[in-house]
Amino acid sequence: MVYERKQYLDQLIKKKDNGRVKVITGLRRSGKSYLLFNLFRNNLMETGVREDQIIALALDEIDNAKYRNPFELNQYVKEQIKDKTKRYYIFLDEIQFVSTVPNPYVDAPDAKLTFIDVVLGLMKIPNADVYITVSNSKMLSSDILTQFRDRGDEIKVYPLSYQEFYEHYDGDKRGAWRDYYTYGGMPLVWTYETHEERSRYLIDLFSRTYIKDVLERNKIKKDEEALEILLNVLASAVGSLTNPTKLSNTFDTERHISISPGTIDNYIGFFMNAYLIQKAERYDVKGRKYIKTPVKYYFSDPGLRNARLGFRQIEETHLMENVLYNDLIRRGYDVDVGVVEQHAVEPDGKKVRKQLEVDFVINRGDERCYIQSALSIDEPDKKAQEIASLIRIPDSFRKIVVVKDYMKPWRDENGIQYVGVEQFLLDEDFLSH
Numbered sequence: 087m088v089y090e091r092k093q094y095l096d097q098l099i100k101k102k103d104n105g106r107v108k109v110i111t112g113l114r115r116s117g118k119s120y121l122l123f124n125l126f127r128n129n130l131m132e133t134g135v136r137e138d139q140i141i142a143l144a145l146d147e148i149d150n151a152k153y154r155n156p157f158e159l160n161q162y163v164k165e166q167i168k169d170k171t172k173r174y175y176i177f178l179d180e181i182q183f184v185s186t187v188p189n190p191y192v193d194a195p196d197a198k199l200t201f202i203d204v205v206l207g208l209m210k211i212p213n214a215d216v217y218i219t220v221s222n223s224k225m226l227s228s229d230i231l232t233q234f235r236d237r238g239d240e241i242k243v244y245p246l247s248y249q250e251f252y253e254h255y256d257g258d259k260r261g262a263w264r265d266y267y268t269y270g271g272m273p274l275v276w277t278y279e280t281h282e283e284r285s286r287y288l289i290d291l292f293s294r295t296y297i298k299d300v301l302e303r304n305k306i307k308k309d310e311e312a313l314e315i316l317l318n319v320l321a322s323a324v325g326s327l328t329n330p331t332k333l334s335n336t337f338d339t340e341r342h343i344s345i346s347p348g349t350i351d352n353y354i355g356f357f358m359n360a361y362l363i364q365k366a367e368r369y370d371v372k373g374r375k376y377i378k379t380p381v382k383y384y385f386s387d388p389g390l391r392n393a394r395l396g397f398r399q400i401e402e403t404h405l406m407e408n409v410l411y412n413d414l415i416r417r418g419y420d421v422d423v424g425v426v427e428q429h430a431v432e433p434d435g436k437k438v439r440k441q442l443e444v445d446f447v448i449n450r451g452d453e454r455c456y457i458q459s460a461l462s463i464d465e466p467d468k469k470a471q472e473i474a475s476l477i478r479i480p481d482s483f484r485k486i487v488v489v490k491d492y493m494k495p496w497r498d499e500n501g502i503q504y505v506g507v508e509q510f511l512l513d514e515d516f517l518s519h
Contacts, residue, residue: 087254089117089120091117091243094110094241095125098110098121099129101239106238106239107237107238108238109219109241110241111219111221111361112221113221113360114180114360115295116273116387117273118219118221119179120273122142122177122179122219135173135175139175141163141167141176143159145181155185155187156184156199157199159184160203160208163176164208167213175215176215176216177218178216178218179218180221181205181218181220182201182220184204186200187199209237221299221360222359245273246272246273247413248413248512249512251271252508262508267402268397269288270288270392272291272389285393291393297314300362303356303359312349315337315341319333319336320333321385322395324385324404324408325384325404328381329379329381330347333347334346354383362385362390363383363384363386364383364386364412364415365381367381368424369447371444371456371479372426376422377425392405403461406459406488407445407459410510413511417450417517421447422448422449423444424444424456426441426444426478427439442478446459454483455517456479456484456486458472460488473487485500486504489505490507493505
């Protein structure tokens with residue numbers, strides 16, 4: 087099955103030969119390598135680029151282990167650039183596998199050479215265009231962007247969106263939504279046909295790839311059990327407000343494990359660096375300020391989230407919210423969790439302040455929109471509950487309630503729009519209408 091990954095391929099085509107290194111980031115096995123080595127490579131060859139003008143190395147493969155040494159990598163690539171009259175395209179996949187080595191020419195213990203030195207050197211070759219993939223955002227933020235400054239372009243690759251998945255869904259389309267929020271959008275999961283095969287693939291992917299990467303990358307030797315438990319706790323609480331202190335208390339009371347909030351915060355950072363989870367901050371809509379804690383965490387892929395829990399907690403409410411969050415991020419929006427304060431009077435006359443939640447406050451440039459995720463609004467009380475926060479927002483930006491059921495989009499007397507989740511996810515331009 088071939089997924090076109092048009093959103094990302096178009097970005098690569100647009101940035102081709104622009105004199106900057108193209109940094110393709112994202113979760114391992116989400117399709118970065120296929121995008122570069124197959125889709126973009128085919129596009130280059132269709133436009134007249136010859137096979138010998140493409141220099142490609144997958145650095146996570148054992149056959150290329152030699153080139154994880156920056157000296158060997160640099161020498162190999164430069165040896166392939168044999169004709170100064172030709173344009174060469176350099177693909178270095180999973181660049182984080184390149185080791186940091188001592189600089190033998192400098193008499194200082196902290197003098198090191200890394201893949202950054204290799205890439206910076208390759209960028210200076212006039213007839214070379216450089217592309218790298220990265221599966222660790224810590225390397226991106228602390229190393230690549232700092233060193234490359236204005237010489238790098240990032241292309242963020244996500245697992246298959248619902249729209250990409252739906253276009254190739256082989257079966258009764260009425261089952262597509264349930265399959266997507268159950269097994270997610272990791273491309274290879276859909277090469278399997280049965281639940282047993284899909285679940286085994288995702289569970290193995292987690293343990294053999296992501297956990298292994300996090301442990302090795304962060305040199306964790308003693309707390310593997312705590313790391314695994316934390317992932318399970320985050321998976322169970324997806325879309326719920328939490329913070330490291332609350333999670334630390336959970337470890338203490340439910341697991342009888344003592345682990346500090348600071349350590350938990352570090353571990354969550356490791357998961358975020360590996361693109362496994364993402365964090366949504368809380369934003370006071372009326373006060374126009376961020377609330378430091380608590381926050382929400384979402385998994386980058388619902389299938390991976392379900393795999394952490396052995397497919398035992400497939401709760402559509404939270405999974406729908408997770409899918410919406412991922413899709414909004416993929417579309418290029420900044421996404422926060424909204425808070426609206428409500429002043430109310432209790433039956434006994436006591437005045438109270440309540441905080442109402444807006445699932446998503448999204449921004450992109452001067453665009454803003456408020457989105458509520460709701461399984462159903464069939465009952466008047468349920469509808470009133472879902473829109474309580476939206477009707478108290480004192481501005482004219484668009485307000486939307488996304489529901490599970492298929493429905494023709496409509497607006498109520500408050501100007502709030504209602505739409506089915508599948509219609510929302512399948513219409514890339516819905517928020518621009």
